[in-house]
Amino acid sequence: MEQDKSGNGKIARSQLDPGTDLRQAMREQVTVVIPAKDEAPTLDAILGEVAPMVREILVVDGSSTDGTAELARGRGHQVLQDNGKGKGAAMRQAILHIHTPITVFMDADGSHDARDIPALVAPILRNEADHVSASRLLGGSSELHGGFDEFLRLAGSSFVTACINRRFRVRLSDSQNGFRAIRTEVLRSLGLREDLTTIEQEMIIKTLKRGFRMGEIPSHEHARKSGSSHIQVKRVWHRYLLSLARHLLSKT
Ligand SMILES: Nc1nc2c(ncn2[C@@H]2O[C@H](COP(=O)(O)OP(=O)(O)O)[C@@H](O)[C@H]2O)c(=O)[nH]1
Ligand SMILES: [Mg+2]
Structure with missing residues (x-):
């Protein structure tokens, strides 16, 4: 575990071989929130893999027409309907419904590897971090390279990350990944406002601004498996820049 204590937040990097205690703590303390919009082809396998690892799974459905919500309910998981404003709004809606000390956010398209959840949660359980982000820049990505769209995403993401690092004197590598673990009380204290995927950078900026400890672990981003x-x-690229400026400059 490396730590950089030079800024407001500490950077914790860890790759952990989870032991029995960690697995037990995860079954007691972790809720996984999965925003899902028409992801039925991939959701079933993800639910099957994640359910035995954690206390609860909460699916936030984006008015799917492919049976996503029915599938999750059929497996016995709580399903919320989002308000149609976007993934960030869907994630914010889930916050009041979480009853465990740790929350993990994970996508429903097969990009995030459930086997990395223990490594995401471990630095929080060891009290070395309050919010841990999975990094595609440390773990590699099968989605972030190759075409012009990917180039834009990678360049934009790197720019936002560099601004955050400069402002808070930290050394994060990925500001945009939707795969993250956070103490639920910290999550509630952030006062999140973003409706789009700009919520990822908002979460990181507000974590650091409030002096909480930010961590990263390497995690490979797989290519979306369907759709x-x-x-x-x-x-939407301009929304990321506006959101970045707003949250970096504002006092709250
Ligand atoms: N509930 C909900 N989920 C969404 C919405 N938009 C995207 N998602 C989910 O958020 C996750 C990430 O979306 P995705 O389209 O894969 O974004 P990308 O990984 O950045 O290309 C997936 O699980 C989507 O189904 C939305 O408006 N509402
Ligand atoms: Mg995706």
């Missing part, structure tokens, strides 16, 4: 991304980078 296509809900994000059209060319249409």
Whole structure:
């Protein structure tokens, strides 16, 4: 575990071989929130893999028409309907429904590897971090390279990360991944406002601004296993810059 204590937040990097205690603590203390919009082809396998690892799974459905919500309910998981404003709004809606000390956010398209959840949660359980982000830059990505869209995403993400690092004197590598673990009380204290996927950078900025400890672990991002991304980078890139400026400059 490396730690950089030079800024407001500490950077914790860890790759952990989870022991029995960690597995037990996860079954008692972790809720996994999965925002899902038309992800039935991949959701079933994810639920099957994640359910034995954690206390609860909460699926936030984006008015799916492919049976996503029915599938999750059929497996006995709580399903919330989002308000149609976007993934960030869907994640915010889940916050009041979490009853465990640790929350993990994970996508439903097969990009995130459930086997990395223990490593995400471990630094929090060891009290070395309050919020741990999975990094595609440390763990590699099968989605972030190759075309112009990918180039835009990677360049934009790196720019945002560099701004955050400069502002808080930290050394994060990935500011945009949706795969993260956070203490639920910290999550509630952030006062999140973003409706889109801009919520990922908002969560990191507000964590650091409030002096909480930010960590990262390497995690490979797999290619989406079915369907296509809900994000059209060319249409929303300016929202990331506006959100970045707003949260870096504002006092809250
Ligand atoms: N509930 C809900 N989930 C969404 C919405 N938009 C995207 N998602 C989910 O958020 C996750 C990430 O979305 P995705 O399209 O894969 O974005 P990308 O990984 O950045 O290309 C997936 O599980 C989506 O189903 C939305 O408006 N509402
Ligand atoms: Mg995806």
